[in-house]
Amino acid sequence: MRTFDVVVVGAGPGGEVAAGRLAEAGLSVAIVEADKVGGECAYYACMPSKALLRPGELLAEARRVPGVAEAVTGRLDRDAVLRRRDELIGGLDDAGQLPWLTDRGITLVRGWGRLTGEKQIEVGGETLWARRAVILAAGTTATLPDIDGLAESKPWTNREATTAKEIPESLVIVGGGVVGVEMSQAYASLGTRVTLVEGSPGLLPREEDFVREQVTAALVDAGVEIRRGRQATAVRRDGDLVYVTLDDGGPVTAEEVLVAAGRTPQTAGLGLDRVGVAAEGFVKVDDRMRVPGLDWLYVVGDLNGRTLFTHMAKYQAAIAATAVLGGDMTAEHLADGPGAPRVIFTDPQVAAVGHTSASAAAAGLQVRIVDVPTDGNAGASFTGGDRGTARFLVDERRDVLVGVTVVGTAVAEFLQAATIAIVGEVPVRRLRHAIPPFPTRSEIWLALFNALGI
Structure with missing residues (x-):
């Protein structure tokens, strides 16, 4: 011992x-x-x-x-x-x-x-x-769901998908969460024909509705075929191909199948x-x-x-x-839970922290929702257009931000400012004096202040 x-x-x-x-x-x-x-x-x-x-x-x-x-x-x-x-x-x-x-x-x-x-x-x-x-x-x-024939078909999980030695010509991805959408994007960019099978209620169900809409549109533009509202009911591997049967009876054929069904x-x-x-x-x-x-x-x-x-x-x-060590550092509200900072590295990226409009309503918060285009400032003109939306949730009772979601080009680095504002419970009127420099994309904050009339 x-x-x-x-x-x-x-x-x-x-x-x-x-x-x-x-x-x-x-x-x-x-x-x-x-x-x-x-x-x-x-x-x-x-x-x-x-x-x-x-x-x-x-x-x-x-x-x-x-x-x-x-x-x-x-x-x-x-x-x-x-x-x-x-x-x-x-x-x-x-x-x-x-x-x-x-x-x-x-x-x-x-x-x-x-x-x-x-x-x-x-x-x-x-x-x-x-x-x-x-x-x-x-x-x-990685979770492997109880789908007929799946285990015997040598499916990929995140491990095989991220460490593959060769890029397959075709790939079926089962699951529309973060792993599903990110790997759809990655493999499509590398020339793979990707079919994404998403069940109800659709892609990225925990995020704002506009996130799902904008990421879906981007994946379709990238050549990903999305089977909406479908479930895989059976999987069979025959030689070099995998056959995935969906609940509408339609089969999908590919060289590999990636299961992205949670953890x-x-x-x-x-x-x-x-x-x-x-x-x-x-x-x-x-x-x-x-x-x-x-x-x-x-x-x-x-x-x-x-x-x-x-x-x-x-x-x-x-x-x-x-x-x-005898100290006291307890987890803060929202800092350690569903409202934690999170990034989905698709193109466009999704960066979010704190509540979504749905979770704020479930928590009984009265919030003002402010939506602004992520490309609605001079800084975005240098990225070729940001193609996205930024949503701010302001707690009307306390005058503080309780949620921010931004969709756009390389917006992950936007997130820390929003996280500090939310965790620090900084009054929005005080935030007004944190001036974003021109011409940067961080001027989306000015759009928030303008919408609030401050």
Whole structure:
């Protein structure tokens, strides 16, 4: 048995941040990882997907700008795109991540960790004991729905889609969430014939209605065939082709099928039942990321189901580490939940934080909705047109922003200003004195102030 102050299970972004903070504070820390240090995001999600998306996004923008458009005459170099993707994910080798742990004195234990009792983790027959706390950051895996023949058809999940060695000539994508729309965009830009099967209520159902409309239009323009309101009922692989049967009886044929149907928490096998916690589904935690009734057990990141984003896993890890060290950093309203900042890296991009109009209404808020065109300023003229809408939700009672959604070209960097305004609860009349420089696209804020008459 080896003893540490804290044992962290899972070396993804959440686990790394928690371990790093605690080790830098002088605690002895072990981090347990069964796959790769860096986690899903670094190798199979955020990083490789953006590497596949960025070339097409940049090319499309260039083709919208006169003078540059005339100079762009070729197609994307598929091989070059894949080589760059492989560089960013280290060729699926986590050796480059290990010095970060070593420099902080964190002990890496390879293997699957499971609880065997209070503050005890078993890894490959060895027991690790934690004096202060155990932090679980085991994440999620791709959900495979119960579709006839799917499992036997060797479907792609996000892992195969983001690390494919060759670009297929045709691809069926089942699911219209973030993974579905991003991979539709990426593969269409690389020359794949993409069919996207979206069920009810349509693409990106958690975002504003105009988001779905504008992203759908962009995907259709990019050549994606969208089967609206359809469900896959059967999948068969025959030789080099996959046959996907839809609920309207229509078959779709392609070289590969990607299932983008959500995420399943990796609670099974963690030994949670050994400490009286349900071993199925997401693990409930309080605002300090602590499991109720167990002052030594914390769960951060996707495993607790609060907000499934890498940046939120890091945020939760900081909260948990602070609590272990005796401090107090609880999750703020909207900062850690459905209103967390989020970006969909399609072209146009979607950047949102806080409430949507639907969630604000569900929360009983009286909001004023202000919609402005994202390209309605001088700065947008230099991007070839932003093709999108910016929506601001103002709480009429408190005179503060409670939600912002922006659709447009490369609008991800817009988001932090909106996040600060919402989390900081800055009065809109005070925001009026934060002047956006001319000629920048951030002048969409002036359109908000003009609409409010301030």
